[in-house]
Amino acid sequence: MLKQFALIGLMGLSVSAMAGQWQVKVGGSVVSPTGSTSVGDLGGLKVEAEDELAFTPSVEYFFNDNISAEVLLAAPINHDVSAAGLGEVVRIKHLPPTITAKYHFKNASRFTPYIGVGGTAFVAWDERSKGELAGTDVDVGESYGFAGQIGFNFQPADAKNWGVYFDARYAQISPEVKLSDADGTFAKFDLDIDPMVYTLGYSYKF
Template identity: 60%
Template sequence: MLRQAAIIALLGLSTASFAGGWQLKLGGSVLAPTQDTNTPLGVVKADHEYNFTPSVEYFFGDTPFSAELLLAAPFNQDVQLNGDNVAKVKHLPPTLTVKYNFKNSTRFTPYIGVGGTALIVWDESGVADKVKNDYGFAGQVGFNYQPADAKNWGVFFDVRYADLSPEVRLNVANNYKFDLDIDPIVYTIGYSYKF
């Protein structure tokens, strides 16, 4: 459902491409889970992961509003049981946020955003027999900085929160199932280029 809504939103944005402006952002991110999951088997948690995360942003004319779609190569995340790596999950984290950009007279443009995110499972290995796709809320805060000699480019930093708890089935203890509380924070820094 979220995937279909994102596709429809992007198609709508592309038809209005001459009314506003586009920005390409190339960044590096760390995905840091904020929760551990207590199970009868022990404590299960997902490890930190680093990745290249480009995004595409569309600005709605002269308004302070924009929409940003976060893309990434698949994350390869270790799952630990009582501190030992027992599985690896490869997943895609597409995230669509609607943002408010605080325009001002400085070269810093702070922004906040809200939207939706997904955990699309690409592959799983180890004792993780099955990890289900999951969908949730996403929030975002950050800023873009444009140096004095820059026409179209800048640097940015932002922090995103994602509400994600995918169902995991382990091929131990009669295929034990539980919701893995990840709820990651994603820290991203990189370059931006506005067309």
């Protein structure tokens, strides 16, 4: 479903490419997971992803002053996963492609608040075990979910095209994780990450 949504969005951008404006955003983010998982196959052991820092550029297209579509082009993110009493046991590298449709509340001030809704994906690779689970095979699946966004852009008085922005995103992400050894898979669970992503950055509109 997310792939079809992204395709429709990109087609819309192509059709309207001469009608609006493009904006490039470059920001730094704190990725703060809100979920945790109790793994029944491991005796109810609690596991959770830890906070991470990320470089999160994005491209945004404005259909008019109020409506835009934004594609998040974040650099690969490393997520360490810790288990209660064991410390960090898994590291997952992943990409979080996200597309949101946004509404901007234009007003007489230089602050422009906005909200957005859309979809996100969790595409993992280079996952590996560490610490107490070192040597265990780790397989992490893809995950797709809802994405929400709220924030504002501020344009200084002497700025024609550039500004600074802050926003907070929520992403619904719960990839399936399988842990295996020489005897086969001994644990399988959905890792509830569900992060809040807080971003501060620079925007430039063409």
